[in-house]
Each structure stands twice: as C-alpha cells, then as structure tokens.
Amino acid sequence: MSQFFAQNGWESTLHQRLQRFIHEHRWPQAGKTQQYVVFDFDNTSVIHDIEDHLMVYFMENLLYLLNPRDFERILTAGDFPLDDALDERRPELTLRRLVADIVKDYQWLHEEYIASQHPLLTLQQVKQTRSYRSFAAKLRYYYVYVNGHFQRQVGQMWLTYLFAGYTPEQLRLITQDMLKWALQLPMDLWVFESPQEQPGLTGKVTAHFEAGIRYPKEIQNLYHAFQAFNIQTFIVSASPVDVVTVAGHTFGLQVPEHQIYGMEYELNTQGQILPIMKDPSFITKGPGKTALIRTHILPQFNGQEPAALFGDSMGDYDMFKQFDETELKVLFNRLLKDGTQEFVDLARNSYGQADATYFVQGIDNNSGSLRPSQASIPFGSDVAYIKPGEVEA
Incomplete structure (x- = not known):
C-alpha cells in the first residue's frame, strides 16, 4: 500500500488507519462512490482558537x-x-x-x-x-x-x-x-x-x-492527501464564517469556499455586520453542526454520512454520536474534563484493532505541534497525559 503522507507527529495507529482509509476510498475506482470528510477548525485543523x-x-x-x-x-x-x-x-x-x-x-x-x-x-x-x-x-x-x-x-x-x-x-x-x-x-x-x-x-x-496559533504541517498534508485522491474535504466551524474562511485559505488547506461553514450573522441595509445570528442559519456547534451536515452536505452525496470526522470538543460531541455509519472519528486530545473523555475511553479500548472507529491524537501545547502519541502535554508542563490527571505510561 502506498504511503500517502509522512507520519511525523501522527500517532502511529492513527497514521496507519488514515493510510488505509485513503487507499480504500480514493476515487474514482470501480464499485466505489465518492466519499467526504468533515473537519472542525479551531483546535483541530489548527492549534488554538x-x-x-x-x-x-x-x-x-x-x-x-x-x-x-x-x-x-x-x-x-x-x-x-x-x-x-x-x-x-x-x-x-x-x-x-x-x-x-x-x-x-x-x-x-x-x-x-x-x-x-x-x-x-x-x-x-x-x-x-x-x-x-x-x-x-x-x-x-x-x-x-x-x-x-x-x-x-x-x-x-x-x-x-x-x-x-x-x-x-x-x-x-x-x-x-x-x-x-x-x-x-x-x-x-x-x-x-x-x-x-x-x-x-x-x-x-x-x-x-x-x-499563539500554529498550523501543523501534518494537518495540511492530510487535507492535501484527501484532495489528491478526490475525497472531498469540508470544514464546519463554530467561528464566524468570514473568519474561518480566511483562516482556511491562509493556512493553505485548499478547501473551496463553498465547502467551509461557520456562524452566520445578519447584515444591515449598508451591508454592515449586526450582532444577530442569521435567521435562517445553523448554530454550527453541537446539534446545530450535525443539522447543518445533514441539511447541506449529505444531500450532495446521496444521503451518505461522512466517512470520517475530526474534532476536539463538546462542539463536536453530537456529530460523533449521531453519525453511526461514519467509520473513522478522530479526537484531538485537549484533556478536557467533559463528555469528550467518552471518546478517549473508546479509542483506548479499541486500540490496535483493525476495525477501530475512534482514535485520539496527542498535542504538545508548548510547541503547538502534534506528537506521535494519544497523550497531550499541557501548557507549562513537560509531562504528557492521556486523560486529565492520568500520566502517559
């Protein structure tokens, strides 16, 4: 099987799974339909918000x-x-x-x-x-x-x-x-x-x-590998849509503007932003993120759910839970003391299994980089933790 992008800071089993994912879903190939993936942006596609x-x-x-x-x-x-x-x-x-x-x-x-x-x-x-x-x-x-x-x-x-x-x-x-x-x-x-x-x-x-914002080369390489093999990439962010669109282009993620979604706001008659959430629109975090994907993205793929999801927080929790047919769900480990720990447990319990759905990617917050582990290093520390208070073995 070809190596579609280098491992560098990717956790090893996740890197292997992503290689297999691209190999299996590259398109066009006989008997296959085109697939797509959905990324969160803050603390997922970039480090920090x-x-x-x-x-x-x-x-x-x-x-x-x-x-x-x-x-x-x-x-x-x-x-x-x-x-x-x-x-x-x-x-x-x-x-x-x-x-x-x-x-x-x-x-x-x-x-x-x-x-x-x-x-x-x-x-x-x-x-x-x-x-x-x-x-x-x-x-x-x-x-x-x-x-x-x-x-x-x-x-x-x-x-x-x-x-x-x-x-x-x-x-x-x-x-x-x-x-x-x-x-x-x-x-x-x-x-x-x-x-x-x-x-x-x-x-x-x-x-x-x-x-400090950093955009790890590993993330950019992953976006480009998906795109090179016609796996469509979408961004759904809780940041303002104009802000995340500029950031996506600045970081060279090469996602078309019509495939980037974020929070939308009303404009006055002079075209100036009002501090009012646009109606109709979607609140692009939690259940609203899931609803946007169902309404705007699934119909483009004959109702197929995303083949892979990438997120970091409770803003992504609902889509991780709701899309049962999604085969790959990747959580960037921010050591949050909330429901995302459920996904950390699922990833650990299925670690190394060929059919694993959940994966956890570690981060070094001091350098703003990925690290080849499930564990993350908090600000001001040199100790890596797999969960809050649980030191990496």
Whole structure:
C-alpha cells in the first residue's frame, strides 16, 4: 500500500488507519462512490482558537466601531441571568456588575482614544492605564464565561459579537492581519488582571488566554492527501464564517469556499455586520453542526454520512454520536474534563484493532505541534497525559 503522507507527529495507529482509509476510498475506482470528510477548525485543523485570537486582537488594538451604548446593548442582550454569581466564592461577581465595570472603562477608552480625532495618548500609553487594564481583564473574563455557559439562537443577538459595524469584507481584512499577528506569537498562557486600585463593582478579576496559533504541517498534508485522491474535504466551524474562511485559505488547506461553514450573522441595509445570528442559519456547534451536515452536505452525496470526522470538543460531541455509519472519528486530545473523555475511553479500548472507529491524537501545547502519541502535554508542563490527571505510561 502506498504511503500517502509522512507520519511525523501522527500517532502511529492513527497514521496507519488514515493510510488505509485513503487507499480504500480514493476515487474514482470501480464499485466505489465518492466519499467526504468533515473537519472542525479551531483546535483541530489548527492549534488554538482563531475566534479567541480575533477577540483579543480587537481588544489589544481597540478596533471597536461601537459607541458605549451599543457596546452595553450587545453585552446585555438576550434572556440570560445577569444577577447570578459567576463564582460561588464571590457573590459580588455577577454579569450585571461585570458589564457595568466594562462599559464604564469602555466609555473612557471611547472618549480618550477610540472616537477621539486627536488622542493625547498613543495606543501603547492607553494600554498602560488602569481603565484599559480593567477593561481587558473584565471583558476577557466575560467572553470566556459567556461562551462557556450560554447558547446562541438564530435570530437573536449574540453577546460577544463586538466586531459589529464592519462589513464582512472588512472583517476578512482584519482577520488577515490578526492571523499574521497570531502566527508570530509565542505559544504561551496570557494572564489579564484588573488593577487592585480600580476594583469597580466586581473587585479584582483575572482571566486567561491561550496565545499563539500554529498550523501543523501534518494537518495540511492530510487535507492535501484527501484532495489528491478526490475525497472531498469540508470544514464546519463554530467561528464566524468570514473568519474561518480566511483562516482556511491562509493556512493553505485548499478547501473551496463553498465547502467551509461557520456562524452566520445578519447584515444591515449598508451591508454592515449586526450582532444577530442569521435567521435562517445553523448554530454550527453541537446539534446545530450535525443539522447543518445533514441539511447541506449529505444531500450532495446521496444521503451518505461522512466517512470520517475530526474534532476536539463538546462542539463536536453530537456529530460523533449521531453519525453511526461514519467509520473513522478522530479526537484531538485537549484533556478536557467533559463528555469528550467518552471518546478517549473508546479509542483506548479499541486500540490496535483493525476495525477501530475512534482514535485520539496527542498535542504538545508548548510547541503547538502534534506528537506521535494519544497523550497531550499541557501548557507549562513537560509531562504528557492521556486523560486529565492520568500520566502517559
């Protein structure tokens, strides 16, 4: 059997299975129908999260077009609990109080820099101020909490779409600049801390960000091997569709734009992005990702389910569970303490079996690279873990 791409950082049994998969499904060949595969994007097709980096890039460069009133309107949109404590040890830390602090800081930043025709401070000087440091820490905390606890709905505003006001074309240009910045960042864990001297209503807040994007050559080679043998490649991502489209092209994955799906938003009459999930559209994570694949991709292949799926998180859990006929399901091991551990167990229990469906691919988070193991190395560690707390044998 031919070697379609080098092993390098691929886990050995997964690499062997992918070789056999391409050999069996290359097309055209007698008696075969064309097959397709579906990739998630963030933390699957690349290491780390592109929407996460877009959020921090906007914050680092104060690129917002929103006035303070609209900024607050987005942050408080929807029917979400604003007065519940976000940390049981800190009853004063609620979304309502957090937003009040963020908006107060944003008001100052908007007046002194963002909307000023002749700002007295440079961007770097602004970023040294207490107001900016408070704004950055609290907005980052807000963003992480909201995306981890709330679900968006079609036709409704989404709380973190603070890039509203730009056109899709402008957002794509910003994404290009963001990716250049993110690719040169060291792989590191950033810590944002609000200043003790400016506690606001919530007191001091600390938030984190996994910095640096990498696109492993192994992933690019896999995409290209599929494409070389006419196995169709699709991307279905929970990142904004314009952002993931630019990223896919930047990283040379060679997926046609009409085969890239992501979150969609409404536009106003001037063609500017509104912070509202497009209706109709699909929320492209969890069950919404599965529904999009069933609605838009399966009909292109006479109802065939994907031959292979690639993902990393609970955003991919539903499609892994729902597509029973999919023969290969690959989880990139982020050591998450959630339902994805079910797939790690399935992969370990079937390890080395010829008919195995589930595979786990290890990652080194310090270098942003794949490692030839099921186990992953967390930030700041030199120890590999197969599951949270379970060291690689």
